[in-house]
Amino acid sequence: MREVRLAPLAGITDWPFRLLCFEQGCDCACTEMVSALGYVYAPRGHATLTLLEKNEGEGRLLLQLFGKDPDVMARAAEALSQDARFAGIDLNMGCPAHKVACSGEGSGLMRTPEVAGAIMRGVVKASRLPVSVKFRLGWDAEHINVRDMARLAEDCGVSEMTVHGRTRVQMYSGQADWDRIGEVKQAVKIPVFGNGDIFTAEQALHRLNDYGLDGVVIGRGAMGNPWLFAQIRSALRGETFTLPTPREKVEMALRHYRLLLGWKPERIAVGEMRKHIGWYIHGLRGAARMRDEINKMNRPEEVYSALMSFAEQAEALPESGPLPPYGIERGKG
Numbered sequence: 297m298r299e300v301r302l303a304p305l306a307g308i309t310d311w312p313f314r315l316l317c318f319e320q321g322c323d324c325a326c327t328e329m330v331s332a333l334g335y336v337y338a339p340r341g342h343a344t345l346t347l348l349e350k351n352e353g354e355g356r357l358l359l360q361l362f363g364k365d366p367d368v369m370a371r372a373a374e375a376l377s378q379d380a381r382f383a384g385i386d387l388n389m390g391c392p393a394h395k396v397a398c399s400g401e402g403s404g405l406m407r408t409p410e411v412a413g414a415i416m417r418g419v420v421k422a423s424r425l426p427v428s429v430k431f432r433l434g435w436d437a438e439h440i441n442v443r444d445m446a447r448l449a450e451d452c453g454v455s456e457m458t459v460h461g462r463t464r465v466q467m468y469s470g471q472a473d474w475d476r477i478g479e480v481k482q483a484v485k486i487p488v489f490g491n492g493d494i495f496t497a498e499q500a501l502h503r504l505n506d507y508g509l510d511g512v513v514i515g516r517g518a519m520g521n522p523w524l525f526a527q528i529r530s531a532l533r534g535e536t537f538t539l540p541t542p543r544e545k546v547e548m549a550l551r552h553y554r555l556l557l558g559w560k561p562e563r564i565a566v567g568e569m570r571k572h573i574g575w576y577i578h579g580l581r582g583a584a585r586m587r588d589e590i591n592k593m594n595r596p597e598e599v600y601s602a603l604m605s606f607a608e609q610a611e612a613l614p615e616s617g618p619l620p621p622y623g624i625e626r627g628k629g
């Protein structure tokens with residue numbers, strides 16, 4: 297079966313958001329990246345424990361580790377793979393953020409295949425769970441080595457991989473190169489999942505069909521739009537999908553709000569929800585003004601009632617505006 301997965305997005309794919317994606321038919325998700333070093337030296341640290349939280353309503357969840365020390369990565373994987381909440385350990389070899397990549401972690405590992413190999417071998421040996429890896433195409437256009445890295449991963453016993461079709465230097469600019477992802481699929485026998493710039497069901501279907509991939513992995517396209525999973529599932533079955541109404545979008549935003557408020561302190565939840573609400577209502581008439589107002593509100597009740605009246609008025613008017621902005625937090629992922 298071809299899978300439709302949710303990508304790891306630091307600062308975004310916590311359990312409340314993942315739960316909403318699973319409810320819409322997401323097959324598998326990944327935690328935000330967790331520092332292996334942080335976990336090994338402070339396994340009960342608040343930040344790490346928060347990243348490891350899983351809701352019982354969630355489906356198959358991979359735990360993503362980042363780091364550059366093979367021994368530390370193996371120790372973290374050994375301990376975390378005994379945690380029944382996770383279905384697999386995913387290794388981050390794609391993060392382009394300066395402090396991660398330039399210190400030899402994340403996509404920086406694509407410049408040091410010998411270290412990447414030692415990590416993959418060590419983690420496969422230490423982990424009780426299947427191990428996957430997430431690559432970019434390479435460091436820059438002159439050093440595209442994802443096919444070699446993919447073969448190396450397969451030799452090391454990695455069981456599947458995701459490829460984001462950009463180099464590290466591209467960060468999030470330009471377009472993901474799916475031909476390169478297709479070449480990786482041809483080069484290895486283990487499952488390959490493609491990632492990059494999927495914002496519609498049509499795009500997902502084309503990518504799956506054109507490159508014979510085992511699935512697609514969706515990041516920014518799911519932000520404010522967990523329905524994308526249901527939409528792609530419908531498209532795969534050859535069925536049509538009715539897009540959510542403005543009211544349904546606002547109701548989803550409110551549900552997201554309640555989940556976050558039930559988990560995090562109010563001040564934090566209110567701050568974090570601002571960006572999500574902006575994504576949920578993007579494209580609806582009056583969204584920019586509503587977003588500005590909500591950004592000034594500090595009490596959830598105020599936000600609820602503002603959103604409810606916004607929904608009523610938006611329902612009466614046609615939608616406008618281009619596709620959402622998919623704002624990227626600099627330095628993430």
Ligand SMILES: Cc1cc2nc3c(=O)[nH]c(=O)nc-3n(C[C@H](O)[C@H](O)[C@H](O)COP(=O)(O)O)c2cc1C
Nearest residue numbers: 303304305306328329460492493514515516628629
């Ligand atoms: C805000 C943000 C955070 C990210 N965090 C991670 C991360 O923790 N681990 C990771 O492997 N990739 C991370 N990524 C990369 C995404 O998983 C994905 O590869 C990238 O966004 C391309 O997919 P898309 O075009 O569907 O968004 C992040 C991307 C963004 C925009």
